Amino acid sequence: MFPMLSTENLERALGFYRELLGGTETYRFPEGEHPVFLVLKLGESDVGLGAITSDSRPLHGQPLRPAQGHRIELCVYVDDVDATIDRMRASGVPILLEPTDQPWGERVAYVSDPDGNLVMLTRS
Template sequence: MKFASIRMPTSDVLRLVGFWEKLTGVAAQWTNEEFAEIVLPGATVAISSSRLTDAFAAGSVEPSSNRTVMLELMVDDVDAERDRVTGSGVAVLMEPTTLPWGNRSMLISDPDGNVVNLFSPVTPDAIARFGSR
């Protein structure tokens, strides 16, 4: 089994794709006006309209209601990312903090309220687990 992607159905595809393009610096690959992918090393962030999802599995997802999944992106420098992303009105949920397991981490949310953890391993143990970016 190989983890391939996470899909986020949304009521505003253009807005959410724009956020993720700006956050990652990666241009979306569009299949049609209701489905795009941000292809990153390791996994893909897929974004689709909730209407598209409802066409195949009505009521199976509810956009802007995630309260359990956190998307995590390893970055070179969390503090530099904070400076870069907060200038564009991104909601910061947790300021950069070095956590007990050795990652420097900050939490933000995307326009649909999905929580995104930007982190960098900073202690020797964490760097050994993740390697350098």
């Protein structure tokens, strides 16, 4: 599965997924300074980020809109949940659940990405 997220601010979304979560850009369209779609590699997975613009015309014909409510939840594996949360907090990312040990053995935290998508961080 390859999730593709729509974003009202591609640079802000890149700051979150690339800078704070360590994603590596693997695809850009169009090439150059002003892409409208990017793919980032996060560990063994990819996530697509598509810019919502006034002239966005998706193939499916449905209007693109930012997240509202709990439509999707992403799980991102990180090396150190606490250190990742510290970096995010310093960057102003909303922390929804502080790092917490779960009964099934994982350490988990929740944050909100720049478009309101829920992101669960857990140890890899």
